[in-house]
Amino acid sequence: MKLIVVRHGETFENVNNISMGHIDGTLTPNGIIQSIKLGELFKDEKLDFIYCSDLGRTKDTLKEIIKYHPGVPVVYDPLLRERAKGIFEGLPQTEHNKARTKSGLGKFDFRPVGGESFIDVKIRVEKFINYLLSSHQANETILVVTHGGWKNSFMSYITNMPFSEESLYDFKNTSVTIFELSKDNNHQAKLINCAKHLENYNEKTAGGTGG
DSSP states (O other): OEEEEEEOOOBHHHHTTBOOTTSOOOBOHHHHHHHHHHHHHTTTOOOSEEEEOSSHHHHHHHHHHHTSOTTSOEEEOGGGOOOOOGGGTTSBHHHHHHHHHHHTOOTTTOOOTTSOOHHHHHHHHHHHHHHHHHHSOTTOEEEEEEOHHHHHHHHHHHTTOOOOGGGOOOOOTTOEEEEEOOTTSOOEEEEEEEOGGGTTOOSOOOOOSOO
């Protein structure tokens, strides 16, 4: 199974380093153009099914892709949401970081009040991947539109590597990651964090860490 995983376009919250988590976020003009470029990239791609986070910034990004694939089934799935930041959603990312430091917990174990840890998201990732493998055929191509934090939990799960600072990717807005998934868990990386579709576009190609 070919699995194409993309991050949403740049948001105003990314630019201003705001913790988004489960809030919708709003694409910047730059983010809209990034999404248009992403849509053009997949214009001729054979897509059998699309899964998208049910948050606004991913839905708005997907609009520019489904223009070219009006007949492809789409599911908006909460399992694909960004890591919930709880009481820090909508606040500067520095507030979340201060609370994490004060807690004495590591980056991947810290769970803000009302939110999730990276490990919690990894459990969501596992549930989603198991669903894909049980519900789709090996010859299908699946597109997933999601978030930077989710993609890092995905990478940790799919490569069977523990979380570490060294393993974290700075996933660019609308970056593309492709894996070949197999039911025996012999998953093969084909492309990771690629944003070549933005090379001829002069604006910055990546936002902040807000999801």
